[in-house]
Amino acid sequence: KHLFFLLLLLSTLSLSGETWGMVSACPIHCVCRNLSEALSTLCADKGLLFVPQNVDRRTVELRLADNFITEVGGIDFVNMSGLVDLTLSRNTIHLIRPMTFGDLESLRSLHLDGNRLTILGPRDLTGLVNLQHLIINNNQLVKVSVQAFDDFLLTLEDLDMSYNNLRRVPWESIQNMASLHTLNLDHNLIDHIAEGVFGELYKLARLDMTSNRLRTLPPDPLFTGAISPTPYNTIISLNFGGNPLHCNCELLWLRRLIRGDDMETCATPPHLAARYFWSIPEEEFTCEPPLITRHTHKLWVLEGQRATLKCRAIGDPEPVIHWVSPDDRIVANSSRTSSFSNGTLDILVTVARDDGAYTCIAINAAGEATATVDLKIIPLPHRGGGDSIGSAAMVFLSAQIM
Numbered sequence: 001k002h003l004f005f006l007l008l009l010l011s012t013l014s015l016s017g018e019t020w021g022m023v024s025a026c027p028i029h030c031v032c033r034n035l036s037e038a039l040s041t042l043c044a045d046k047g048l049l050f051v052p053q054n055v056d057r058r059t060v061e062l063r064l065a066d067n068f069i070t071e072v073g074g075i076d077f078v079n080m081s082g083l084v085d086l087t088l089s090r091n092t093i094h095l096i097r098p099m100t101f102g103d104l105e106s107l108r109s110l111h112l113d114g115n116r117l118t119i120l121g122p123r124d125l126t127g128l129v130n131l132q133h134l135i136i137n138n139n140q141l142v143k144v145s146v147q148a149f150d151d152f153l154l155t156l157e158d159l160d161m162s163y164n165n166l167r168r169v170p171w172e173s174i175q176n177m178a179s180l181h182t183l184n185l186d187h188n189l190i191d192h193i194a195e196g197v198f199g200e201l202y203k204l205a206r207l208d209m210t211s212n213r214l215r216t217l218p219p220d221p222l223f224t225g226a227i228s229p230t231p232y233n234t235i236i237s238l239n240f241g242g243n244p245l246h247c248n249c250e251l252l253w254l255r256r257l258i259r260g261d262d263m264e265t266c267a268t269p270p271h272l273a274a275r276y277f278w279s280i281p282e283e284e285f286t287c288e289p290p291l292i293t294r295h296t297h298k299l300w301v302l303e304g305q306r307a308t309l310k311c312r313a314i315g316d317p318e319p320v321i322h323w324v325s326p327d328d329r330i331v332a333n334s335s336r337t338s339s340f341s342n343g344t345l346d347i348l349v350t351v352a353r354d355d356g357a358y359t360c361i362a363i364n365a366a367g368e369a370t371a372t373v374d375l376k377i378i379p380l381p382h383r384g385g386g387d388s389i390g391s392a393a394m395v396f397l398s399a400q401i402m
């Protein structure tokens with residue numbers, strides 16, 4: 001094999017009439033070819049521990065796969081403004097220093113698969129203004145910065161982040177990838193797809209979300225076929241198998257699509273578990289409207305003390321609980337109040353005007369339910385006032401009725 005490369009090298013040299021000087025610029029153990037006026041530096045599987053520093057900066061293709069490189073940065077790729085193709089697959093890279101690829105303005109394809117990356121920081125991929133293929137599957141990614149893809153949002157065609165440990169992906173940037181053709185996010189821990197992210201990805205032809213933790217999917221024009229087929233996406237391949245789909249009324253829209261060649265199964269509710277999504281009749285995709293099971297009825301609190309109002313609801317899907325104040329406003333979080341998703345409303349330091357009837361509203365896709373809670377604020381005795389004993393006694397009456 002080496003002999004073959006040597007012969008190839010020699011024949012290339014003699015054909016192109018290159019001087020020996022050019023060969024000396026080729027990193028030791030690597031093979032450098034100047035074919036069709038484009039220089040390739042081939043250093044795959046050479047036992048390298050780092051990127052050779054004497055790579056010819058005019059190289060167009062640089063292959064460094066199957067080595068033992070642990071990090072990239074510094075001057076590794078400085079001045080390689082003509083580099084089009086960079087392969088770093090199957091090394092042990094755990095660190096990309098910010099701006100490592102800052103000069104690679106011509107790079108179209110970056111392979112980083114099979115490394116040990118855990119994080120993609122905001123400036124790790126800065127400078128790749130013409131990137132079309134970013135292949136970063138089989139790493140250990142847990143976090144990808146929202147800004148990581150900023151420089152190639154409009155050029156990227158192919159993004160592969162499959163086989164990582166991602167719970168979240170930056171949907172904010174993905175939804176702006178106007179040229180995206182293939183998106184592989186399979187085999188991660190993703191539990192959420194933002195609504196409408198695929199709405200403007202007109203060129204998307206392949207989306208793989210297999211084996212994640214999705215319980216539901218938001219309605220999206222991509223799935224419903226509302227996007228009229230364009231020359232690019234006449235055939236859209238969608239894969240959602242291996243997710244713990246919760247087959248309730250929220251997924252009815254998906255069930256209504258005429259498909260059936262897929263192998264998705266439901267994980268919950270229990271009576272639909274393990275059944276094929278497409279074999280379940282539409283009527284069985286049901287929801288339960290909220291039912292408030294427990295709530296505070298009446299609460300007496302001394303002015304200035306903390307008041308905790310509670311409201312519990314069940315339903316399918318899990319209801320969201322809001323509180324409406326006596327002056328008919330939805331209670332938001334503030335320095336004085338916290339409205340938790342479990343239905344607890346905390347007023348840290350009560351004032352006289354907090355007094356009144358609060359409404360707890362539980363909402364889900366199937367409906368809503370309400371309950372009323374009376375909050376009684378016992379005014380503090382005013383300085384110099386005479387009724388302090390009576391008010392103080394009231395403190396002991398302060399009781400919470402659940």
Ligand SMILES: *[C@@H]1O[C@H](CO)[C@@H](O)[C@H](O)[C@H]1NC(C)=O
Nearest residue numbers: 016022034037038039056058
């Ligand atoms: C490759 O060969 C061409 C001539 O065929 C020459 O002009 C060019 O400088 C060479 N490139 C490198 C990097 O040696």
Ligand SMILES: *[C@@H]1O[C@H](CO)[C@@H](O)[C@H](O)[C@H]1NC(C)=O
Nearest residue numbers: 053057075076077078079080
């Ligand atoms: C990059 O180019 C600059 C300007 O031509 C030069 O000063 C510098 O030494 C080069 N760096 C490397 C690592 O080639």
Ligand SMILES: *[C@@H]1O[C@H](CO)[C@@H](O)[C@H](O)[C@H]1NC(C)=O
Nearest residue numbers: 331332333334338339340341
């Ligand atoms: C208020 O903040 C808590 C956590 O600090 C959060 O869980 C809750 O969703 C917030 N409520 C609203 C209404 O934003």
Ligand SMILES: *[C@@H]1O[C@H](CO)[C@@H](O)[C@H](O)[C@H]1NC(C)=O
Nearest residue numbers: 310311340341342343344345
């Ligand atoms: C609701 O959540 C808040 C914040 O996580 C917590 O302090 C409170 O104890 C919870 N309430 C109940 C009833 O579980």
